[in-house]
Amino acid sequence: MRVVEILTNLTVPDVDQVRAFYADFLGLSQEEMNQGWVARFTQPQSRVSVQVVTRDKTAPVDSVATLKVDDVDAAHAEAQAAGIEIVHPLTTEEWGVRRFFVRAPDGNVFNIAQAHDG
Template sequence: MRTVGITTNLRVDDIAAAEGFWAGYLGLRQQEFSLGWVARYTDPDTGAHVQLVTRDATAPVDSALTVKTDDVDAAFAEAQAAGYEIVHPLTTEPWGVRRFFVRAPDGTVVNIAQHRG
């Protein structure tokens, strides 16, 4: 699998309430998207970012991080061949991301995603 980016997913109770800290105090701004249950705050100059999640909209569990790849289908096949637990099946989500969740041997749930152009 080729990793092209990694984003930390932080669990928060309320994205709007958390915005003051992340966007105000830390200087990140909501640049890329907000779907209500997930929002990414980014520093436009450095690219530093964090993704806040209240509860994943379609998966049965929340992921600790999102790993972006350029071939999610191949990454899914590799995860299956390695015998890793698939927590959320390979899915094209309504918001245009194709993804699946896999559990690392230490128990960490990882969202493997490819953004479709």
């Protein structure tokens, strides 16, 4: 598995409620994505970003970070072979992402994802 990007997933009570802090105060002014329950704020010049999440739409738990990978199916097979706990199955989501969640030995949950082209 090759990780190509890591995004923090900060739990927030309401995306709209925190927008001014992340976009204005922290300068992450580009709202790359907002689905109501998850939004990504990015600094346009540096591409530094943070995701805020109220509650994952389809997974039974929330993740601390999203790790974008180059081949999510291979990553899933690798996790299974290693006996890593999978807490959300490999799923193609309606918003164009193929993903699964794993739990690290320390208890942290990670969203392993790849953009899906249909």
